[in-house]
Amino acid sequence: MLFDVLRMGSRVAALAAMAVVAATLVMAEPAPKKIGIIGAGNIGSTFGTLWVKAGYDVLFASRHPEELKPLVEGLGPKAHAGTPAEALAYADAVFLAVPYKAYPEFGKEHAAALKGKVVIDAGNATAARDGAELRDEVDKNGIGVTSQKYLSGARIVRAFNAANFKVFVKNAGRPEPRMAIPIAGDDPKAVETARTLVTDAGFDPVVVGELEAAKKFQMGQPGFGLELSAPELKEKLGVKP
Structure with missing residues (x-):
């Protein structure tokens, strides 16, 4: 018994x-299969191109999608052009790379579509371009917390903001040790999506912490503008191995 x-x-x-x-x-x-790039300037076109080459379907978006025709035609059938609203509806995850001064209005205009959406936030705030008031808010509260305020409801991960696009172009897919990219977010699943996208773009992800920790690698802070390996970046930012 x-x-x-x-x-x-x-x-x-x-x-x-x-x-x-x-x-x-x-x-x-x-894992995300469709990526929406909102803001197809230097940083947006750089990573959108890397993801197309990695096998993702990518929709590059702007208010004037017809201007993106040369970009998408050059990348082949996995690249598409559309509006920001179309990118939000199309994508499993959105890469946001518009001027930071656009965040408040963008968040209001697309509030419903942003709810629950994974948003990879690559924006930076500068006083000259975005206004002293917004830059002061970022400096006071941290850029991750500020982005969450204006993009309420989105599952935000800060990533791809910590260097000039030329640095990313130079280091994408470099031989080991690969360049590390710091990321921060409150939603574990969204963070995992960002980790996948960082890896597939040819870099090593380093999770620094929750959105509050994104201030460590925002513009003007010690974690900005570095070209380090993952172990080196962890040591620099005080991230436990």
């Missing part, structure tokens, strides 16, 4: 373990 009880207990434990695995698989977010 004792043997039967033990055997029954083993079966229950096994079933419980299987249930946990099944739940994990259900909860896991699939």
Whole structure:
């Protein structure tokens, strides 16, 4: 009888373990297949091109999508052009690379579409371009927290903002050790999506922390403008190995 009880207990434990695995698989977010690039300037076109070459379907978006025709035609059938609204509807994850002064209005205009959307936030705030008031807010509260305020409801991950696009072009897919890109976000699944996109663009992701920690690598801070390997960047930013 004792043997039967033990055997029954083993079966229950096994079933419980299987249930946990099944739940994990259900909860896991699939890797993104479609990327929307909102703001197809230097930084947007750089990473959009890298993702097309990595096999993603990429929609480059601007208010004047007809101007993107040479870019998408040069990249082949996996590249498309459209409006920001079309990119939000099309993409599994959105890469936002517009001037930071556009964030407040962009967040209001697309509030419904942004809700629950993974947004890779690559913007930086400068006083000269975006206004002293917005730059002061970023300096006071941190750029990750500020972005979340204006893009309320989005699942934001800060990434791809910590260097000039020329640095990324030079280092994409370089031999080991690859250049590290710091990322920060509050949503673990969105962070994992960003990790995948960083890796597939030819870099090594370094998760610095939640959105609050994004201030460590925002413009003007010690983590900005670096071309380090992952171990070097972790040491620089105080990230545990």
